[in-house]
Amino acid sequence: MEIRWLEDFMALARTRHFSRAAELQHVSQPTFSRRIKLLEEAMGATLVNRQTLPLSLTPAGERFFDLCQRVTRDVREVRGQITDMEAEESARISVGSTQGLFSHFYQGWASEVGVADRLQLNLKATSWVGEQFLDALDNGECDLVLCYWHQNLPGATGWAEVSTSSSLLLGSGWCR
Numbered sequence: 001m002e003i004r005w006l007e008d009f010m011a012l013a014r015t016r017h018f019s020r021a022a023e024l025q026h027v028s029q030p031t032f033s034r035r036i037k038l039l040e041e042a043m044g045a046t047l048v049n050r051q052t053l054p055l056s057l058t059p060a061g062e063r064f065f066d067l068c069q070r071v072t073r074d075v076r077e078v079r080g081q082i083t084d085m086e087a088e089e090s091a092r093i094s095v096g097s098t099q100g101l102f103s104h105f106y107q108g109w110a111s112e113v114g115v116a117d118r119l120q121l122n123l124k125a126t127s128w129v130g131e132q133f134l135d136a137l138d139n140g141e142c143d144l145v146l147c148y149w150h151q152n153l154p155g156a157t158g159w160a161e162v163s164t165s166s167s168l169l170l171g172s173g174w175c176r
Contacts, residue, residue, distance in 0.1 A: 096125030
């Protein structure tokens with residue numbers, strides 16, 4: 001059974017006419033009739049009294065109509081919630097950090113600058129060393145890296161400049 005079948009049934013219940021309901025659902029009338037028949041087969045009951053004009057719902061159809069309204073409303077609501085969750089997730093910044101920096105710096109720093117709810121720690125990163133952080137940035141495993149770094153480490157050239165004040169310059173901004 002498909003959600004669109006429920007929507008088809010609700011359109012039929014509202015219009016009481018196969019052709020008008022099919023038009024509302026943007027399908028041909030034979031396709032629409034087939035869907036309603038499949039729905040009745042799936043439910044194991046006749047839902048539409050085809051002997052009346054305009055069409056009417058059987059008692060089983062009336063009960064099923066109530067269910068269809070609840071189910072489609074719930075599906076729309078949950079679909080919206082999922083869309084919101086995915087938008088929130090995509091707005092998060094994935095952070096790679098060493099275990100020591102995570103334990104002693106990251107949590108306090110993220111709260112202090114007001115970004116804790118937008119940052120998501122990449123737990124695999126706590127076991128990374130050296131160039132693995134840069135590789136993770138390169139291949140999209142994380143968006144931001146907090147790690148100890150020294151300018152003489154392999155791969156440091158071209159990625160970061162370390163100043164004497166222990167700040168790290170990335171791109172065009174300073175992180176303190």
